Amino acid sequence: MGIRVKSPGLLTTVQDTGRFGEYALGMPPSGAMDVFSYQVGNYLVGNEEGAASLEITYFGPELEFTEGAVIAVTGAEMPPKINGEEAPTWETLEVGEGDVLSFDYLKSGARSYLAVAGGIDVPLFMHSRSTYTLIGLGGHEGRALQEGDELKIGESRNGGGQVGKRVDDDHIPAYSRETELRVIIGLASYRLTEESMEEFLNTTWTVTPDADRVGYRYRGGELKFVEREQPAGAGSDPANVVDFGYPIGSIQVPGGVEPIVLMNDAVTGGGYATIGTVISADRDKLAQTKTNDKTRFRSVDLDEALKARKDRGEQMEEIKGSLT
Template sequence: MCILKVHKPGPLTTIQDGGRIGYGQYGIPAGGAMDILSLQFANVLVGNDRYEAALEITFMGPTIEFESNLIIAITGGDIFPSINNKEIEMYTTIYVNKGDILSFGHLRNGCRTYMAVSGGFGVESPMGSKSTYLRGKIGGYKGRKLNMGDSIPVDIDKSQRYIGIRKIPEELIPVFNNQYTARVIIGPEDERFTTDGIDTFLNSEYVLTNQCDRMGYRLGGPKIEHKDGADIISGGITFGAIQIPGHGEPIIMMADRQTTGGYTKIANVVSVDLPYLAQLKTGDKVRFEKIDIADAQKLLKEREMDLTKISKKFENKNLEKPIKSTRNFCIRINGKNFSVGVQEFE
């Protein structure tokens, strides 16, 4: 096992994968990466399974020392990643050497960044997942966020190989802004709202309050009117479900949501838009647009086709050569920065 040494942890850095699926009946949420698209991009770039665990970094990045030569990739929110104080490119394969220091600057866009390591993190997988569920103290690194001095194991046997330089096509890289229109499927309790209430929901702008975390986002804005109260018999809660409690303001349920809830749900955000919601922060604005389930399924199928195509393209270029050493350079040409890696093979 190789080790990543944490010198500074950042405010909230955890290990997250594709989620802990199948345990909702026992009260265990699926959890996993808030931005599942960025997680998949990062893993594809380093040759992992798309849902392998990566670091989920929130708002401010950690400072990490690598104790072996490794392959990494950084995606999601842009926090100015750098190695040995030299800025590195995102959405591409990066080779690092033993002793290199990864650090981050200020937040440029989004709020969650993902760092995948070739081979994946060598932590336990309770209930089939490495994801950290903070409230339950399950998974990840000791069931908690990273702290100063932590030593994170990596499966080095799978990481010591050359896989080429991989880049996510520019047209597929998501753009994160401070306002977003999320597409939704209306229901399942839409009959519990007045016509004016649904019109308010679909035609108003809401602001993400400071009551937001991996469990849910509370929005501030125009009140949504119920017909006869907000309470219902408790039912299942999905990622992206939008509850409207008695106060009339929406709450979007996120990755670490509770498994059941007793408030009316006016709509559910479609799967392809959840990664963009995951990148919103306090003060950002969101609107909602109604689409039907057939359109939502079409959007999801198109995204899956893009990811599958990229994965297959990279697999064909997997050279599987052992790496002896790597040097990274940042070259500036005509006002544009380029990250260049030079590898020496055994």
């Protein structure tokens, strides 16, 4: 026993760092969409890296603790309440048996993470506890939480000693309704006309209501592909190429309208030209954008992308050091 789901919220799933290394099987990694908020949650409650948390999207659940626990809520501004009283985010909290955690309406961002000392104890599936809802595997019974579910909490290492610890304000992200995401142009950007590549980078795109863990879809422009003769093995859409692997974060534009950034639960390969890839350090930011938010894409080179990844890693180490 540990957590009883009184109401599930809109889409609450068990996620960890992800099921990496199975791309050859066509298995996407799943895992927390906003890695930063998820990891910092685990630091706050003193967990080993990779402990499973709950990812809470757009509208929060109501959860009753059936035993005492040490918890932290990070990510989107969706104010948590314990027994109806507002509680802080980015801070380690203690809850007692019978306490109920609920959430106010989403104010900014898109996804909150609930870390619990000891982690959410669901069976490992292919070395991960992440939920991949599209095929119904991993996490809690392969699906989003439902009313009446009961989740077990794992053995805590040092949860109690963490209570009251708080992430420094300088490290708490602010989520805006307008976001810039850095992209590496490629792998099949040669299929877009030069003018359309410029348009792609100059357009302020709007996140559509379809955006989810599979992909983020945008509207706001129309892109044209270079005319060509359909190659053997490629589909007839001008956006088609011969099938290849899709990097996480890659951007495809079926039919030239509505670019889609493929995310953690996306198909691992196919026949759409990917015109760029959102860099890993910025996918946390992407995961905190929501329907109707504005997004621009900025082209960067590999050096800048790798530096951004290194900087983020150092920031996370610094936060970890300050909390443990």
